[in-house]
Amino acid sequence: MSNNTQPYLQHHFANKEQQHEASKLGMWAFLVTEVLTFSGLFCAYVIFRNIYPATFQLCGDLLNTQLGLINTIVLITSSLTMALAIYYIQNDDRKKTIQCLAVTLLLAAVFMVIKYFEYTHKIHVGQLPTGEFFYPNLPESVGEGASKEMIRPGFYFSIYFMMTGLHGIHVLGGMAVIGAMMYNTHKGRYSSEYYTPIEVTGLFWHLVDLVWIFLFPLLYLIG
Amino acid sequence: MSNQKHEHHIIPLSTYFKVFGALMVLTALTVITAQVDLGGWANIVLAMFIATIKASLVLMFFMHLYYDNKTNLIFFLGSVLFLIIFITFTLIDVDYRDKIYKEGAMSPQDDKSYKEYITKQPSPSSDH
Numbered sequence: 001m002s003n004n005t006q007p008y009l010q011h012h013f014a015n016k017e018q019q020h021e022a023s024k025l026g027m028w029a030f031l032v033t034e035v036l037t038f039s040g041l042f043c044a045y046v047i048f049r050n051i052y053p054a055t056f057q058l059c060g061d062l063l064n065t066q067l068g069l070i071n072t073i074v075l076i077t078s079s080l081t082m083a084l085a086i087y088y089i090q091n092d093d094r095k096k097t098i099q100c101l102a103v104t105l106l107l108a109a110v111f112m113v114i115k116y117f118e119y120t121h122k123i124h125v126g127q128l129p130t131g132e133f134f135y136p137n138l139p140e141s142v143g144e145g146a147s148k149e150m151i152r153p154g155f156y157f158s159i160y161f162m163m164t165g166l167h168g169i170h171v172l173g174g175m176a177v178i179g180a181m182m183y184n185t186h187k188g189r190y191s192s193e194y195y196t197p198i199e200v201t202g203l204f205w206h207l208v209d210l211v212w213i214f215l216f217p218l219l220y221l222i223g
Numbered sequence: 224m225s226n227q228k229h230e231h232h233i234i235p236l237s238t239y240f241k242v243f244g245a246l247m248v249l250t251a252l253t254v255i256t257a258q259v260d261l262g263g264w265a266n267i268v269l270a271m272f273i274a275t276i277k278a279s280l281v282l283m284f285f286m287h288l289y290y291d292n293k294t295n296l297i298f299f300l301g302s303v304l305f306l307i308i309f310i311t312f313t314l315i316d317v318d319y320r321d322k323i324y325k326e327g328a329m330s331p332q333d334d335k336s337y338k339e340y341i342t343k344q345p346s347p348s349s350d351h
Contacts, residue, residue, distance in 0.1 A: 025294055028298045032298055036302055039302075039305075039306040043310045043313050047313060050314065073247070076246050084236070084239060087234065091233070206285045209285075210281055214274050216274075217270035217273070221254065
């Protein structure tokens with residue numbers, strides 16, 4: 001077990017297993033901070049939904065559920081291909097690893113293109129955050145009582161754009177890293193002996209999927 | 224070094240595909256149940272329940288927490304715990320602050336010492 005036979009083993013780790021575990025724990029610590037980053041926006045969502053229930057109900061209906069559903073399927077499938085990429089590198093199949101990563105990257109791009117069409121449509125018709133909102137065809141209420149009134153529709157779209165925007169930035173970041181993983185795999189830097197970077201990238205990508213699993217029903221479905 | 228072969232648990236492909244299938248079925252379920260008005264908070268509770276099951280599947284199998292060192296799981300559950308504390312306590316504050324003021328318990332309008340506090344510079348010895 002000398003270091004000469006394992007050039008990827010850094011000197012401050014006892015063995016590669018410890019090194020692998022330490023890297024993964026570090027990634028989980030980062031994912032914890034990611035969850036807490038998103039939790040601020042989830043908290044804002046819960047508070048404003050509680051204060052303006054009718055606004056969230058009516059504005060939620062304006063979102064295109066079909067596009068949201070397609071994006072959900074796209075993202076879950078990309079999570080599968082990411083998991084498969086790790087399976088193949090564990091089995092030393094670099095070609096299939098690169099193929100799986102490429103499909104993941106492609107699906108991420110599909111997600112972003114759909115997001116782009118959703119955003120441009122909303123900007124065009126004026127379904128925009130507070131201050132910029134000018135969409136004219138909104139009903140005034142969803143029934144009797146003050147809590148059923150439609151007030152401040154911009155609040156909903158402020159939260160919509162912030163949540164999906166921050167999520168979209170994570171998708172773009174993930175795409176960049178997955179691209180780097182493809183390059184490194186192509187260069188033969190990873191094998192079943194050492195694939196920690198791919199596994200850690202996978203963890204990040206699954207977290208992006210996790211956030212969307214909650215965003216989809218909260219924004220698109222519950223009207 | 225005798226357990227070299229076991230050090231990285233390789234999860235069989237069939238597990239990944241089963242989990243993927245379950246995620247797709249649950250996605251369909253959440254879309255279908257959202258079309259039905261269950262009344263009150265039932266829709267949002269059900270949707271969040273299904274989302275939590277989906278998230279657990281992703282965490283356990285795609286993210287390997289089911290097979291991993293439990294330290295990773297504890298780290299992650301820590302973030303969930305603080306997420307719950309954050310949202311619950313903010314919600315309690317926003318929802319019930321009005322009621323406390325209405326009952327006069329801590330109303331800034333009625334509280335003399337509070338008025339003194341905001342109108343005058345309080346002396347270091349004043350009790351507010």
